[in-house]
Amino acid sequence: MGRSVLELWLLWSVVMRVMIALPIAYSASSTSSQEALLVSRIAFGSCANQSAPQPIWNAIIDFDPQIFIWLGDNIYGDVRRPFKLFGKERTIGPWKNVPRFIPSSEREMQSRYKKTKTNPGYSRLLENTKVIGTWDDHDYGLNDAGKEFNGKITSQRLLLDFLDEPQDSPRRKQAGVYTSYTFGPVDRQIKVILLDTRYHRDPLFSDGSILGSSQWTWLESELKGPASALTIIGSSIQVISNLSAITGPIFYLECWGRFPKERERLFKLIADSKRDGVFFISGDVHFGEITRYDCATGYPLFDITASGITQAVEKAVPPPLNFIVRFVAWLAPTTMRVMGQHCRRKSCTYGQPNFGAIEIDWDATPVTVKMEVRDVNGFPVLSVNTSLLELQAQSVGALYSIKPGEYRKHCSLEVTLPWIVRHRLAILFFCALAMLLLTLAGLTFTAISASVLVLI
Numbered sequence: 001m002g003r004s005v006l007e008l009w010l011l012w013s014v015v016m017r018v019m020i021a022l023p024i025a026y027s028a029s030s031t032s033s034q035e036a037l038l039v040s041r042i043a044f045g046s047c048a049n050q051s052a053p054q055p056i057w058n059a060i061i062d063f064d065p066q067i068f069i070w071l072g073d074n075i076y077g078d079v080r081r082p083f084k085l086f087g088k089e090r091t092i093g094p095w096k097n098v099p100r101f102i103p104s105s106e107r108e109m110q111s112r113y114k115k116t117k118t119n120p121g122y123s124r125l126l127e128n129t130k131v132i133g134t135w136d137d138h139d140y141g142l143n144d145a146g147k148e149f150n151g152k153i154t155s156q157r158l159l160l161d162f163l164d165e166p167q168d169s170p171r172r173k174q175a176g177v178y179t180s181y182t183f184g185p186v187d188r189q190i191k192v193i194l195l196d197t198r199y200h201r202d203p204l205f206s207d208g209s210i211l212g213s214s215q216w217t218w219l220e221s222e223l224k225g226p227a228s229a230l231t232i233i234g235s236s237i238q239v240i241s242n243l244s245a246i247t248g249p250i251f252y253l254e255c256w257g258r259f260p261k262e263r264e265r266l267f268k269l270i271a272d273s274k275r276d277g278v279f280f281i282s283g284d285v286h287f288g289e290i291t292r293y294d295c296a297t298g299y300p301l302f303d304i305t306a307s308g309i310t311q312a313v314e315k316a317v318p319p320p321l322n323f324i325v326r327f328v329a330w331l332a333p334t335t336m337r338v339m340g341q342h343c344r345r346k347s348c349t350y351g352q353p354n355f356g357a358i359e360i361d362w363d364a365t366p367v368t369v370k371m372e373v374r375d376v377n378g379f380p381v382l383s384v385n386t387s388l389l390e391l392q393a394q395s396v397g398a399l400y401s402i403k404p405g406e407y408r409k410h411c412s413l414e415v416t417l418p419w420i421v422r423h424r425l426a427i428l429f430f431c432a433l434a435m436l437l438l439t440l441a442g443l444t445f446t447a448i449s450a451s452v453l454v455l456i
Contacts, residue, residue, distance in 0.1 A: 036185040037066070040362060043129075044069035045355040046136065046236070046283025047308020049076045050115040056309055056353050057121025059378030063357055067183065068129050069192065071283035072136025072236030073308065074162065075112045077155070078143055079104050101143035106154050109141070113162045134177055134194040135159050136236035136284055137254075144254060146201035147212070156199070175199060178215050180222050184229075188362055191228040193219070195235050204254070210262045223273040229388060230277040230360070230369070239263065239280045240291040240303040240336050245414035246422050247332070250429050253285055257414070267296035276392040279371070281356055283307040286316070287329070288350035288373035290382050291336040295411040298393035302338075302384060304371045306356030314351035325351055331428070333421055335414045344381040354381065 043065035048054060060068065079102045084091045091100040104112075116122060125131070137143050141155040149155075156177055165171055171179050176199035181192045200212025211219065223231070233239075235256070242257025256263040270278050280303040289305045314322045329347035339348045350373055357380075359370040366389040373382040407416070414422065 037183070038185060038188055038362065039066050039183045039190050040360045041065045042067045042069065042190075042232070042358040043355055044071055044234070044281050044283075044358075045306050045309045046071040047073040047286060047311040048116060049310045050112045050119075051076075052310040054119055054121055054310055056355060056376045057119070057125055059374060059376060060355055061121070061125055062378050063374070065129055065357075067192075068125060068131045069194070069232075069234055069281065070131070070133025070135075070163070071234055071281060071306070072134060072140075073138045073283065073311070074133060074135065074159070075109075075116050076138045077104055077109045077112055077141055078102065078138055080143075103141050103149075103151055106151075106158070109155070109158050113158060117162060131163065132179075132181060132192065132194065133159075133163055134179075134196060134234060134236055135198060137198060140198040144204065146198060146203060148203070149198075152199055174214075176212070176215060178211075178218065182228065187229075189228040189230075190360075191222075191231045193222055193231065193233045195219070195233065197236050202259075204252075204258060207259055207261055210256065210259050216265075220269060220273075223269060223275050223278075227275065228277070229367070230279075230391075231275060232358075233278065233280050235280055235282045237284045238282045238289075238291070238303060238305055239266070240293045240301065241289060241305070242336075242414045243285070243332065246417070247425055250426055255284075260415075267293075267301070270301070271297045274393070277388055279303070279391070281306070281358075286311045286313045286351070288354040288356075288382055289348070290338040290371065290373065290384050292338050292384075292410045293336060295408075299391050300386070300410070302371060302386070304356050304358075304373065304384075306354055306373050308353065309355065310353060312352050312354070315353070322351070328425065332425060333414065333417055335412055335417060336410060338382075338384055340383075342380070342383050344375075348382060350375070350381040352376070 041064060043060050043063055045056075045060070045068075081089065081091050081098065081100050081102070083100075085093050089098045090096045091098060135155070137145055139155070139159060140149065141151045142149050157172070159177060160169070160171055171177055176196040177194075178196040179194050183190045183192070195211065196215060197210050200215060201210050202208025209216075238253075238255040238257075240256075242255055244252040244255060244258055247253065252258070256266065276299065278297065279301060282303055282305045285305060285307050287305075287307060291303045291305070293301045293303075314325050317325060326345060326347060329345070329349045329351065332347070334348070337348055344350060353376050354373050357370075357372045357374050359372075361368045361370075364387075366387040368385060368387050369391070371384045371386070372380045375381050420427070
């Protein structure tokens with residue numbers, strides 16, 4: 001009898017040790033592996049000015065996401081000088097003598113992160129939702145900055161503190177904030193890969209590197225690792241859309257398309273990995289958009305852009321002028337943009353505050369994936385419904401190929417559009433400017449002529 005009790009006690013001790021050790025081994029097995037809880041709702045967003053009202057958190061909480069992903073500009077940590085055309089400190093024009101944006105102090109960055117973290121709506125989200133994220137330029141520390149920014153080490157620590165990253169996390173020891181997570185049971189896993197498009201990025205117009213060699217090596221191992229039902233790649237800047245190709249030389253936006261070699265390398269890596277179920281989420285541009293590229297992997301690659309929590313292009317102009325913003329968005333060539341009857345705007349972009357929402361119906365056959373951009377009240381403004389079956393490589397590769405000189409929707413890049421189509425915004429802008437100058441010249445001439453007649 002005593003021996004049996006001893007054996008039972010030893011067995012119980014072994015079981016307890018295994019149970020205690022399991023979660024520790026599991027959490028250390030990857031950058032951040034998660035418990036095998038089925039995930040069906042993911043929200044994401046970007047561009048949240050900590051000093052602006054943030055009522056959209058109520059809609060995000062009502063969506064009841066299990067995961068929320070920050071995609072950058074989680075705060076606006078740099079200092080923006082006002083537009084000044086004249087004076088001692090000129091921030092715009094060909095004669096500007098000071099930069100429009102300058103870094104703020106570490107203390108000020110901490111203060112701005114604290115303001116966001118203590119926002120009542122965001123605080124409520126933190127109670128029941130796993131929050132992860134990466135950064136973009138304004139929380140990196142300086143507008144449009146890349147690897148040349150001197151304050152990036154401090155900025156990395158502040159971001160990871162904001163995200164409650166453990167002190168022993170590999171993210172605190174590496175150069176850059178890139179990371180990955182795996183959620184859900186083995187047969188229904190979702191892999192989230194968060195890229196760092198700042199720490200190693202070469203200068204704009206260089207067509208150099210966005211990720212840097214170490215991050216590329218890491219990304220290759222992530223994509224060629226164990227399969228998952230879905231793989232979400234989070235990039236702070238847009239991957240598929242290249243609006244700069246159609247808005248230049250009036251203005252330019254940051255995106256992967258401005259580094260064509262890097263984007264081609266990314267698409268090729270996804271294709272070579274033979275990984276199904278990959279799509280992108282992005283932010284940065286201050287409007288919502290869903291784009292699609294069919295000529296990279298053998299299945300459609302989607303990019304759902306949600307921007308921003310507070311910052312939006314239609315809020316940057318007086319409300320009576322919003323029709324101009326919507327007209328320009330409608331006129332812009334829509335090579336990659338997903339157009340549909342369910343879009344709230346005819347342009348299928350949305351220039352008011354918004355967030356992204358992903359819903360997976362694991363019980364459907366085949367499993368369905370709903371990708372949406374939602375407004376401040378939680379109503380969809382842009383939407384795409386697809387399935388895991390549609391996100392698998394097709395057996396006939398020719399279906400997704402394109403011949404030289406051929407134009408195809410969701411396949412021809414913006415830079416391949418005919419010149420007059422690609423630059424129609426610039427043509428319209430300069431024609432309107434010329435008409436305005438001619439009108440002003442005519443009015444000035446008329447006023448001078450009238451004055452001369454009066455004097456005579």
